[in-house]
Amino acid sequence: MKMRFLRLCAVGLALLLATTACSSGVSGKAETGKTLVLSLNQSETHPSYIALTEFGERLKAAMDGRWDVKVYPNETLGAQQEVIQLVSDGSVDMAVASGTQLENLNPHFGVLNLPTTFKSIDHQMSVIKDKSIVGDLFTSLEASKHLTVLGGLTQGDRNLYTATGPIKKPADLHGMKIRVQESDVHIKMVNAMGGSATPMSYGEVYTALQSGVLDGAENNEISYVTQHHNEVAKYVARTRHLVGLDYMLINSETYNGMTPEDRKIFDAEWSKTMTEHTTLWKKDTARAIQQAEDSGTKFNDVDKAAFDKALAPVVNGSLKSPADRELYDAIQEANQ
Structure with missing residues (x-):
């Protein structure tokens, strides 16, 4: 009130x-x-x-x-x-x-x-x-x-970060509870990447990672550091699954x-x-990455092709109309 x-x-x-x-x-x-x-x-x-x-x-x-x-x-x-x-x-x-x-x-x-x-x-x-x-x-x-x-x-760029060890391919996420926003697409996204999507309020993530209720989460590097998640989840996989x-x-x-x-x-x-x-x-x-590395965070590259392949059905299933497909295709052409 x-x-x-x-x-x-x-x-x-x-x-x-x-x-x-x-x-x-x-x-x-x-x-x-x-x-x-x-x-x-x-x-x-x-x-x-x-x-x-x-x-x-x-x-x-x-x-x-x-x-x-x-x-x-x-x-x-x-x-x-x-x-x-x-x-x-x-x-x-x-x-x-x-x-x-x-x-x-x-x-x-x-x-x-x-x-x-x-x-x-x-x-x-x-x-x-x-x-x-x-x-x-x-x-x-x-x-x-x-x-x-x-x-x-x-x-x-949004990346995966975990408390228990490095993630390099989708199979490494099997059985891991990964925090996501309360969004159907984000839930499907993490499940497709191999994890177990767990919607949760952002303010609860630190304690959940610390206690083991969560195995990981996904976010950009700035939020990862400013929310002090680098203290309780020391492994960041550069999945770059979403900008x-x-x-x-x-x-x-x-x-x-x-x-x-x-x-x-x-x-x-x-x-x-x-x-x-x-x-x-x-x-x-860049400053956040350096701060995270100084605190002991380990960053690693991933099999990007494998993650993109896993996410393709989520993308295709979300393009529900010809207008959606046209917009998506135009965006892809802009990257050529």
């Missing part, structure tokens, strides 16, 4: 801030500027917070103060599901949301969240910026939800209500932000 009260206060403060420099575009007139309220579920030390804060600073300078971005980290304005609704109704201007959240609004987003869809971070980000591939998908929620997807921020993605949402009326000149500047600064975030992510990943 106390947390809910604090969130309501934060939303109220955000709304007050947003209206102090606002000329509404809802009436059809172009907006002359405002402070955009942006909700983020990460902390102030995360690459997303750093990149988005710098985005706001650059935008304010480029727009002579007409537009600005205020980032609210740590789910201050609420969990992702409720914040998406706040962006939809215009109470909050922008939010970072995971792929699984957008799948609930349009299942075609699931194509971008499948294992092996992206071969690398660079492949992923080139697709995210290519309107000929994702343009229709990113505007698909405008009419029904008043949500425009501006692009995305990488979550990096994760967060999406940047903006209220469609706010976005489409910008003057053409301001929107051009906004789009340019946002594109720079995606590039900057990717650079920060790679640097922080």
Whole structure:
């Protein structure tokens, strides 16, 4: 109850801030500027917070103060599901949301969240910026939800890590309880790789690994270290089975209500932000790997072809329509 009260206060403060420099575009007139309220579920030390804060600073300078971005980290304005609704109704201007959240609004987003869809971070980000591939998908929620997807921020390569020994091929995972997110695709993904998928709240993973309730989990290297999982699971297999993605949402009326000149500047600064975030992510990943190795973590390569072969039925079974297949094929062609 106390947390809910604090969130309501934060939303109220955000709304007050947003209206102090606002000329509404809802009436059809172009907006002359405002402070955009942006909700983020990460902390102030995360690459997303750093990149988005710098985005706001650059935008304010480029727009002579007409537009600005205020980032609210740590789910201050609420969990992702409720914040998406706040962006939809215009109470909050922008939010970072995971792929699984957008799948609930349009299942075609699931194509971008499948294992092996992206071969690398660079492949992923080139697709995210290519309107000929994702343009229709990113505007698909405008009419029904008043949500425009501006692009995305990488979550990096996801790998398997275990407490009991190195994993080199799918057979090595036999009988191992591996934590996954509460997602049908993620459950199928780990089961296909040979493990026993175990959905569990993220905050419970450390204790479960420590006590032996879990044998392992899967995530990117930054989360592996920041959540201290390197203390209780010393073996990381570079499966790179999934390149994760967060999406940047903006209220469609706010976005489409910008003057053409301001929107051009906004789009340019946002594109720079995606590039900057990717650079920060790679640097922080290298730092996390070094920190993990210094703490005793053993990284090893795997039989990547064997893992990809095991995951192929999960991918093919998830492409449920010709539109899904067309999107997936376009993404693969972009990597050629």
